[in-house]
Amino acid sequence: MDATAPTRWVKVLDQTKCIGCHACTTACKAENDVPLGVTRTYVKSVDVGTFPAARRAFQVTRCNQCDDPPCVAACPTAAMYQRPDGIVDFDKSVCIGCKACMAACPYDAIFINPADHSAEKCNFCAHRLEVGLEPSCVVVCPTGAIVVGDLFDPGSAVARLVGRSPMSVRRPEKGTGPAVFYRGADLATLDPLAAARPTGGIYAWAGQGTPGRRHVPGGHPRRHNSTAAAVVSYDVAHEAPWGWRVSLYTWTKGLAAGTYLAALVLVLAGRLRWSSGTYGDVAPAVALAMLAATGGLLVWDLKHPRRFWMLFARPQWRSWLVRGGVIITAYGAVLVAALVTAAWGSVTGEQVVAGAGLPLGVLTAAYTAYLLAQARGRDLWQSQLLAPHLVVQALVLGAGVVLLATGASGRTGTGAGDLLAAAAALHLTMVAGEVTPRHPTAHARLAVEEMVRGRFAAFFWAGIALVAAAVAAPWIGIAAAPCAFVGVACHEHAYVQAAQAVPLA
Numbered sequence: 001m002d003a004t005a006p007t008r009w010v011k012v013l014d015q016t017k018c019i020g021c022h023a024c025t026t027a028c029k030a031e032n033d034v035p036l037g038v039t040r041t042y043v044k045s046v047d048v049g050t051f052p053a054a055r056r057a058f059q060v061t062r063c064n065q066c067d068d069p070p071c072v073a074a075c076p077t078a079a080m081y082q083r084p085d086g087i088v089d090f091d092k093s094v095c096i097g098c099k100a101c102m103a104a105c106p107y108d109a110i111f112i113n114p115a116d117h118s119a120e121k122c123n124f125c126a127h128r129l130e131v132g133l134e135p136s137c138v139v140v141c142p143t144g145a146i147v148v149g150d151l152f153d154p155g156s157a158v159a160r161l162v163g164r165s166p167m168s169v170r171r172p173e174k175g176t177g178p179a180v181f182y183r184g185a186d187l188a189t190l191d192p193l194a195a196a197r198p199t200g201g202i203y204a205w206a207g208q209g210t211p212g213r214r215h216v217p218g219g220h221p222r223r224h225n226s227t228a229a230a231v232v233s234y235d236v237a238h239e240a241p242w243g244w245r246v247s248l249y250t251w252t253k254g255l256a257a258g259t260y261l262a263a264l265v266l267v268l269a270g271r272l273r274w275s276s277g278t279y280g281d282v283a284p285a286v287a288l289a290m291l292a293a294t295g296g297l298l299v300w301d302l303k304h305p306r307r308f309w310m311l312f313a314r315p316q317w318r319s320w321l322v323r324g325g326v327i328i329t330a331y332g333a334v335l336v337a338a339l340v341t342a343a344w345g346s347v348t349g350e351q352v353v354a355g356a357g358l359p360l361g362v363l364t365a366a367y368t369a370y371l372l373a374q375a376r377g378r379d380l381w382q383s384q385l386l387a388p389h390l391v392v393q394a395l396v397l398g399a400g401v402v403l404l405a406t407g408a409s410g411r412t413g414t415g416a417g418d419l420l421a422a423a424a425a426l427h428l429t430m431v432a433g434e435v436t437p438r439h440p441t442a443h444a445r446l447a448v449e450e451m452v453r454g455r456f457a458a459f460f461w462a463g464i465a466l467v468a469a470a471v472a473a474p475w476i477g478i479a480a481a482p483c484a485f486v487g488v489a490c491h492e493h494a495y496v497q498a499a500q501a502v503p504l505a
Contacts, residue, residue, distance in 0.1 A: 007085040008151040008179070009124055012161045013060045016184035017145035020045055020058040024137035024146060031125060031136035037237075038111045040122040041137060044505065045234035046188045056233065059182070059189035060137075060146065061505055062122040063088060063109040064170060067177025071101035071110060074374040076321040077310045079119065086179060087126050092118040096310055097303020100321055102241035106174045106377030108505040117303035124148065151179070174376050188230035192503050193442035240500035242301070247493040249297040250368055251397075253328075254390065254488065256290035257365035258398025259283050260335065262419060264354055264361070265395070266402065271415035274350050278414070280342030282405045283398075288335040291328060291364075320371035327367055331360040365394035372499075379444035380451075380499035389430045393488050395423040396467065400481035407478035417473040420480055424470040431464065431491070443502050451498035460498075463491030 020043050028034060028041045041062040048057045069088045071080045079095035082088050095118040102110045102119065110121045125135035129148075133139075138146045149158035158181075161167075167181040170190050182190060263283035266272040272279050299305045315322040334357045341349030369387035372378070383389075399420035406414045435452055439445045451460050466487030473480035 006152055009065070009085050009087050009129065009148065010151045010158050010162070010179040010181065011065070011124065012147040012158050012167070012181045012183060013185070014145045014147070014161075014183045015058060015060075015186070015189070017143040018043070018058040018060060019143055019145075020056070021142065023140045023142060024060060027136040027140040028122070031128075034120075035113065035115050037114060039236055040120065042236050043234075044189060044232070044236075046186065047231045047233045048186055048188050049230075057186040057189050059185060061107075061109070062180065063105075064107050064176065064178035064180045065122075065124065067179065068175065070104035070106065070174075070176060070374060070376045073318045074100040074104035074321070076100065076316055076319040076325075077307075077314050078316040083126070087124050087129075088121075089123045089126055090118075090120055092116060092120065094307070094310055094314065095119050095304060096307040097305075098301070098321060099241040099303070100319065100371075100374070103372075103375040103378070103500075106171050106176065106504060107178075108238045108377075108503075112303055171377070176376070192232065192505070193446065235503075235505070238503060238505060240497065242496065242500065244493065244497075245297050245301040247496045248489070249294055249301070250390075250492045250496065251489045252290045252293045252297060253368065254365060254394040254492075255397045255401065255485075256287045256294055257331070257361045257391075258394030258396065259290065259401045260287040260338070260357055260398070261361040261365070261391075262395055262398030262402050262416070264358060265419065266415050267354075269415060271413070274347045275342070275345065278402060278405050278411075280350065281339070283402065284335045284338040284342070286401055286405075288332065288339070291332050291335065295328065320367060320374055324367045324371060327360065327363045331357075331364045334360055361394075362391055365391045372496075375499075377443070377504045378447070378499040378502075379439070379441045380447035380495075382444075383434065385430060385433065389427070389434075392423055392426050392430060393492075396420065396427050396470065396484050396488055399423055399473075400470070400484040403473065404478055404481045407481075417477065417480065420473040420484060421471050424467050424473070424480075424484060427467055427488075427491075428464065428471070443504075446502045447499045450501045451494050454498070455501060456494040456498045459490045459494040463487045463489075463494060466490065 022043050025039055025042050034040055044059045044061050046057045049055055065088050069082055072082050077094045077096055079091050080101050097117050110119055113120050128135055135148055138148050147157050149156035151159055153159055162181055165183055167183055168185050168190055169178040169181060260283050263279045267274055267279050299308050311322055311325050334353060337353045341353055366387040369390055372381035375381055399416055403416035403420055406416055435448050450456055466483045470480040470484040
């Protein structure tokens with residue numbers, strides 16, 4: 001074979017031969033020093049069919065070595081990268097532990113190693129391939145169910161299998177181009193939601209038979225009152241990559257963007273003066289404080305917070321974490337300039353600063369939509385309305401701050417209450433538009449169920465009630481502001497967490 005010819009390493013998992021022995025999992029742990037509690041590869045089991053024609057189906061689950069890997073695009077420091085031979089590998093020395101790769105992966109294949117706090121996954125045992133050895137899982141498989149080779153070599157076993165046998169891949173609709181092919185796999189193992197149907201507000205495996213159980217992240221099944229023809233009998237825990245700190249970060253960032261934007265809108269509407277204390281001092285000062293809180297939450301959520309500087313020192317520009325970092329930094333500079341020009345008393349200077357502050361404020365509010373959209377497996381976050389909705393939420397929060405500031409000083413007629421009422425009403429309209437239509441995918445539908453009637457329903461409905469109270473701002477005055485603050489915070493938490501509550505693997 002020509003040594004200079006291009007190589008594309010792929011893997012075939014023959015589920016007609018897999019006996020569910022977990023030898024591949026054990027060998028992988030030993031070869032790559034994977035600690036307890038996490039796995040680069042594991043064998044999921046699903047009981048399929050109804051008695052007496054029931055059987056157990058297995059699926060070997062791991063990184064899919066995508067042609068277009070979402071984890072590589074999302075990683076802010078190129079700690080996840082794609083080699084010329086197609087293998088998606090990782091460099092732990094530059095991983096900041098942001099978990100963007102985990103959120104981006106549609107296959108739940110990436111985890112944070114609890115020993116070194118860096119992201120890792122299956123990399124085809126690249127260190128073995130480079131010296132002519134097969135991956136450890138291939139070597140130990142007792143039935144030859146795992147085959148690895150060069151797809152571009154027509155004489156290789158994988159090229160013959162892929163060319164001659166029917167193959168399946170996981171989640172082809174995501175357009176990632178998986179390089180892990182399944183032969184003879186059951187649909188119930190490849191996609192846990194492919195056959196899902198709603199049953200009284202809860203999703204169940206489709207079919208008829210004995211009472212089933214719904215799998216929830218963390219490996220704990222939950223009973224429902226339906227029947228099922230496929231039940232997950234063994235899986236591993238799948239933690240949500242982003243917890244409450246990310247939910248709170250979207251809220252503080254909304255306050256940072258919205259406070260300045262709301263004050264500027266009222267100035268442009270002629271309700272506040274350029275040189276007023278609310279616009280010149282309070283709004284940029286509050287926005288700057290909330291921006292600092294946002295940065296603090298971002299760093300706090302990193303598994304390697306001391307490596308935060310790598311976002312700027314070695315940026316991977318496709319990542320919206322990097323782009324967002326640049327936007328936040330530029331917006332922070334504008335806020336400082338706004339304070340300086342206000343102290344100087346220059347209306348012209350304030351107007352020049354506002355010319356930059358308006359687009360940067362909108363971008364600061366909206367860029368998280370594109371960050372969340374990089375999580376291709378989370379269908380709830382793929383909405384094209386998410387960016388404008390985040391801007392509206394920022395205005396709800398910002399108008400609340402301006403209403404408090406002007407109300408505390410005894411000023412009336414600033415229009416802050418009217419702006420809050422209008423933004424709150426628009427927010428509720430956009431929420432209704434998100435949760436009432438029938439979503440095109442089972443993943444999005446189940447995420448909405450979790451948000452509206454599931455684990456996060458208390459947060460969701462509290463957010464609805466409190467923001468609805470803020471619509472009455474023109475009549476209840478500054479009492480509407482705390483309702484807006486808490487209401488948007490509740491909604492953000494429900495929205496961010498519900499999308500991550502749906503199993504991908």
